[in-house]
Amino acid sequence: MSETMVYTCDICKKSKSKDDLARITVKADGIRMKNxxxxxxxxxxxxECLKRKGFVVDFPENKEEQEQATLKNKATLEDKIYDFLVDMGVAFTE
Structure with a gap:
């Protein structure tokens, strides 16, 4: 019996190959629900969604430019994490 696995981007909901998707994990320490x-x-x-959010996806070969891209991606992640949660419908609101 054969199996078909479908991989989907959580932001645009389009089907992608497994290797195309990046995974971001948002954790919270200290939250406990009934132990x-x-x-x-x-x-x-x-x-494509990463690029639209402002991430550098295609890393340059120059080491200095790679370091700059890494710093930019870190800053972008910190700035856009709430947007990701809103896109998925799981953001906290008051």
């Missing part, structure tokens, strides 16, 4: 730990939210996101 059960919270394992976090896993976000699978495709390169």
């Amino acid at each position: 059960v730990g919270y394992s976090g939210i896993k976000i699978d996101i495709c390169p």
Whole structure:
């Protein structure tokens, strides 16, 4: 019997190959629900959605430019994490 696995970007909901998706895990320490730990939210996101959010997807070969891209991606993740949660419908609101 054969199996077909479908991989989907959590942001644009388009079907992608497994290797195309990046995984972002959002965890929270200290949240307990009836003595059960919270394992976090896993976000699978495709390169196109990452680019639209401002991430550098195609890393340059120059080491200095790679370091700059890494710093930019870190800052972008910190800035856009709420947007990811809103896109998935799991953001906290008051």
